[in-house]
Amino acid sequence: MGCDMCDAGNAEDAVELLVCVKCRRGTDAPDDARRPGQALHDNLRAAGASVAVTGVECLQNCEGGCTVALRGAGRWTYVYGALHEDRDVAMLLEGAALYAATADGLIPWRARPDHFKRNCIARVPPPTLKEKADV
Amino acid sequence: MGCDMCDAGNAEDAVELLVCVKCRRGTDAPDDARRPGQALHDNLRAAGASVAVTGVECLQNCEGGCTVALRGAGRWTYVYGALHEDRDVAMLLEGAALYAATADGLIPWRARPDHFKRNCIARVPPPTLKEKADV
Numbered sequence: 001m002g003c004d005m006c007d008a009g010n011a012e013d014a015v016e017l018l019v020c021v022k023c024r025r026g027t028d029a030p031d032d033a034r035r036p037g038q039a040l041h042d043n044l045r046a047a048g049a050s051v052a053v054t055g056v057e058c059l060q061n062c063e064g065g066c067t068v069a070l071r072g073a074g075r076w077t078y079v080y081g082a083l084h085e086d087r088d089v090a091m092l093l094e095g096a097a098l099y100a101a102t103a104d105g106l107i108p109w110r111a112r113p114d115h116f117k118r119n120c121i122a123r124v125p126p127p128t129l130k131e132k133a134d135v
Numbered sequence: 136m137g138c139d140m141c142d143a144g145n146a147e148d149a150v151e152l153l154v155c156v157k158c159r160r161g162t163d164a165p166d167d168a169r170r171p172g173q174a175l176h177d178n179l180r181a182a183g184a185s186v187a188v189t190g191v192e193c194l195q196n197c198e199g200g201c202t203v204a205l206r207g208a209g210r211w212t213y214v215y216g217a218l219h220e221d222r223d224v225a226m227l228l229e230g231a232a233l234y235a236a237t238a239d240g241l242i243p244w245r246a247r248p249d250h251f252k253r254n255c256i257a258r259v260p261p262p263t264l265k266e267k268a269d270v
Binding site for chain 1: 153191193194195196202204206212213214255256257258259260262
């Protein structure tokens with residue numbers, strides 16, 4: 001049985017790629033336009049992501065978008081920025097699959113997509129980690 | 136009964152202020168020194184924070200530290216940077232209490248400490264939020 005709040009116990013299904021659908025990525029997209037963030041979200045879904053792709057409104061990395069977050073039960077949550085809605089879809093799908101293949105969200109450094117190495121905005125440990133973690 | 140993984144059902148106790156204890160805050164503190172991040176952690180505990188203060192190793196906002204994250208069951212997680220281990224302790228205690236007083240982690244804008252308004256690195260929605268959220 002899993003927890004309704006955190007999907008604990010449903011680890012395989014719990015990995016999510018959150019996409020800020022409001023991101024303008026520095027463009028001056030008008031309010032009623034399909035924004036770059038929405039396009040990134042739609043392109044990831046259309047490409048058949050192996051993890052759940054969830055649209056959210058504002059991950060508050062507005063000056064460094066587009067922005068996504070990877071999270072999953074028992075895993076570190078990672079926020080990545082400087083993404084492009086067309087050019088970075090394949091890289092994100094690869095990174096999400098690597099993340100999902102870990103138990104703790106820590107993709108081995110050498111296996112990480114270069115974009116992940118250079119554009120990590122922040123990370124947050126899983127709730128189960130109650131004190132210091134190795135980097 | 137709460138969930139062991141996410142503290143769901145233990146909302147009152149679940150708010151945490153995570154502090155990156157490895158942060159050098161742009162100083163050239165030697166490896167064996169008590170770093171600014173550790174000092175921030177220790178100062179928050181000594182000041183009697185009303186929420187749990189948890190030391191973690193690296194929230195990966197290394198160029199914009201010191202860095203903390205506020206999180207709690209059912210709440211948005213917020214990451215804040217550009218903190219000083221002495222000057223920002225009282226502000227952080229106030230902000231953490233305001234955060235703990237919310238059900239969803241969204242401190243009303245006008246009530247937010249100015250530092251929170253200007254130095255939010257990123258935020259991540261609670262697992263219970265499965266689609267778009269209002270900003």
